[in-house]
Amino acid sequence: MNKLEQELSDRLSRIGPPDEQAVSRAAAYLDTLTKPPGSLGKLETLACRLAGITGELRPDLSRRAVVVMAGDHGVCAEGVSAFPQEVTPQMVMNFLAGGAAINVLARQAGAEVVCVDVGVAAELSHPRLVAAKVRPGTGNLAKEAAMTREEALQAVKAGIDVVDRLYGDGVRLFATGEMGIGNTTPSAAMLVALTGIGVEAAVGRGTGVDDAGLARKRDVVRRALDLHRPDASDPLGVVAAVGGLEIAGLMGVVLGAASRRCPVVIDGFISTVAALAAVRLCPQAASCLIASHRSQEHGHAAALEALGLSPMLELEMRLGEGTGAALAMHLIDAACRIMSEMATFAQAGVSKG
Incomplete structure (x- = not known):
């Protein structure tokens, strides 16, 4: 294995699976927001994927x-x-x-x-x-x-x-x-x-x-x-x-x-x-x-x-x-803003179904 191959192998060893705990936290949090569960469709899926990739519920992706x-x-x-x-x-x-x-x-x-x-x-x-x-x-x-x-x-x-x-x-x-x-x-x-x-x-x-x-x-x-x-x-x-x-x-x-x-x-x-x-x-x-x-x-x-x-x-x-x-x-911005700006049922005083 030459130097470039070794460097690539080392880099690949740093790539891991998504953070499933972060995905679960994001999914649970989405269900506390003022909407029927799953009603934002792919935006909710996207928010969960971003959490799984970054390990953060509200990642800063502004840069x-x-x-x-x-x-x-x-x-x-x-x-x-x-x-x-x-x-x-x-x-x-x-x-x-x-x-x-x-x-x-x-x-x-x-x-x-x-x-x-x-x-x-x-x-x-x-x-x-x-x-x-x-x-x-x-x-x-x-x-x-x-x-x-x-x-x-x-x-x-x-x-x-x-x-x-x-x-x-x-x-x-x-x-x-x-x-x-x-x-x-x-x-x-x-x-x-x-x-x-x-x-x-x-x-x-x-x-x-x-x-x-x-x-x-x-x-x-x-x-x-x-x-x-x-x-x-x-x-x-x-x-x-x-x-x-x-x-x-x-x-x-x-x-x-x-x-x-x-x-x-x-x-x-x-x-x-x-x-x-x-x-x-x-x-x-x-x-x-x-x-x-x-x-x-x-x-x-x-x-x-x-x-x-x-x-x-x-x-x-x-x-x-x-x-x-x-x-x-x-759409990524929209998913992130849903997670950071949307009110929960408790915050808004809205009855949950």
């Missing part, structure tokens, strides 16, 4: 960040995206300038956007950019491995390191976002490898490819899986063979947050596949995950089902970047 991992993909050479690869660095600069959808929605949610270059195929420089480039884009997974296992470990570590720094700054609520032209193709390949579902069920239109582009994507995923034969029991091997650097980075965000007992709001298809790979690496990490929405990308519902998660929103979105996760933060 929050959307971590946007960015990386490029060699598989774009196969014509799997409706947009050219140069859009990746252009959008990274848009994030840093505050002009993208995620910036707008994060501002509304009171969240910081933290953009990490873990594998963009361009030289980028900006005072707010987190420079953690492992390599300038992945290999073309239809012809070669996306990256080496060591590179996958480096990208996972980049995600953990970002969480550690933000946690030290007081952040207690994390959300996952990504940017990488072509990244629905490796995500679909990973989903098939990890779950065994059919290629047709996993591969969608991504940025909006036409029927010919969809057929190319499905063919590319089949070829990649035939070439690499990734082993579902080895999630790091899966992401190295057919994944992406930003996907591995998001695995690190999930694992880092779980090791800190912080909730992680996962966004769309790519983020959910990254979370699935993280959970396959460390099943205990599942307890920190909150599913924000179900996107229109073809395989997202299957990825959520594999994690056993029910999303809070269904808004027909398919942008990524962390946009759905930022919107779900408002």
Whole structure:
């Protein structure tokens, strides 16, 4: 076991199950509030989950960040995206300038956007950019491995390191976002490898490819899986063979947050596949995950089902970047405020049924 593998193993050993006593306390407290038991539905479930993750009845989640991992993909050479690869660095600069959808929605949610270059195929420089480039884009997974296992470990570590720094700054609520032209193709390949579902069920239109582009994507995923034969029991091997650097980075965000007992709001298809790979690496990490929405990308519902998660929103979105996760933060705020501001029957002088 090399140094990176040992560091990851040590980190995984710090991830434990939810605090069931805190869950029970939250559920009991909710039943003392001025409402019929269970009448706030998923908000009550969410309040209990937050208690279980943090161990606190009323966690302070006011400091929050959307971590946007960015990386490029060699598989774009196969014509799997409706947009050219140069859009990746252009959008990274848009994030840093505050002009993208995620910036707008994060501002509304009171969240910081933290953009990490873990594998963009361009030289980028900006005072707010987190420079953690492992390599300038992945290999073309239809012809070669996306990256080496060591590179996958480096990208996972980049995600953990970002969480550690933000946690030290007081952040207690994390959300996952990504940017990488072509990244629905490796995500679909990973989903098939990890779950065994059919290629047709996993591969969608991504940025909006036409029927010919969809057929190319499905063919590319089949070829990649035939070439690499990734082993579902080895999630790091899966992401190295057919994944992406930003996907591995998001695995690190999930694992880092779980090791800190912080909730992680996962966004769309790519983020959910990254979370699935993280959970396959460390099943205990599942307890920190909150599913924000179900996107229109073809395989997202299957990825959520594999994690056993029910999303809070269904808004027909398919942008990524962390946009759905930022919107779900408002529901997290609502659940927290119910716990901290709503009167009990005794306080309000209301007769309990």
